[in-house]
Amino acid sequence: xxxxxxxxxxxxxxxxxxxxxxxxxxxxxxxxxxxxxxxxxxxxxxxxxxxxxxxxxxxxxxxxxxxxxxxxxxxxxxxxxxxxxxxxxxxxxxxxxxxxxxxxxxxxxxxxxxxxxxxxxxxxxxxxxxxxxxxxxxxxxxxxxxxxxxxxxxxxxxxxxxxxxxxx
Numbered sequence: 001x002x003x004x005x006x007x008x009x010x011x012x013x014x015x016x017x018x019x020x021x022x023x024x025x026x027x028x029x030x031x032x033x034x035x036x037x038x039x040x041x042x043x044x045x046x047x048x049x050x051x052x053x054x055x056x057x058x059x060x061x062x063x064x065x066x067x068x069x070x071x072x073x074x075x076x077x078x079x080x081x082x083x084x085x086x087x088x089x090x091x092x093x094x095x096x097x098x099x100x101x102x103x104x105x106x107x108x109x110x111x112x113x114x115x116x117x118x119x120x121x122x123x124x125x126x127x128x129x130x131x132x133x134x135x136x137x138x139x140x141x142x143x144x145x146x147x148x149x150x151x152x153x154x155x156x157x158x159x160x161x162x163x164x165x166x167x168x
Contacts, residue, residue: 003166015120017118040148067096
């Protein structure tokens with residue numbers, strides 16, 4: 001197990017990652033954090049009572065390096081309950097760098113193959129406070145292509161990750 005401490009514009013929170021839950025996903029998150037891919041990432045999809053999503057790097061060149069770097073699916077061993085961290089997918093074996101934290105008990109995601117890799121152990125009130133005013137309006141294709149320049153111009157109130165760091 002290891003913890004990832006997120007320092008964000010909304011405050012700080014910590015997620016405990018359990019590689020036994022989803023070994024491929026846990027290893028990918030470690031890689032993303034160690035390479036500082038999540039630093040500067042906006043929380044671009046915030047749907048109250050559902051999820052908050054992040055993980056597209058604000059530099060289009062960095063985002064492009066991860067866009068097709070898919071890892072295999074892990075079996076779902078835990079439920080997508082409130083506070084769990086899970087990789088987003090676009091279908092089987094498509095997890096790359098995008099993740100979400102469940103705001104609610106989204107157990108229907110379990111049977112769709114979404115395997116939680118950990119859970120918020122400190123600061124869930126911060127996660128709850130992430131700016132939700134834009135909902136699902138930011139265009140993921142434009143984020144990939146234009147990065148944070150697009151988000152800062154069109155969605156200036158988005159909260160973001162200042163740093164994500166591992167603590168063992």
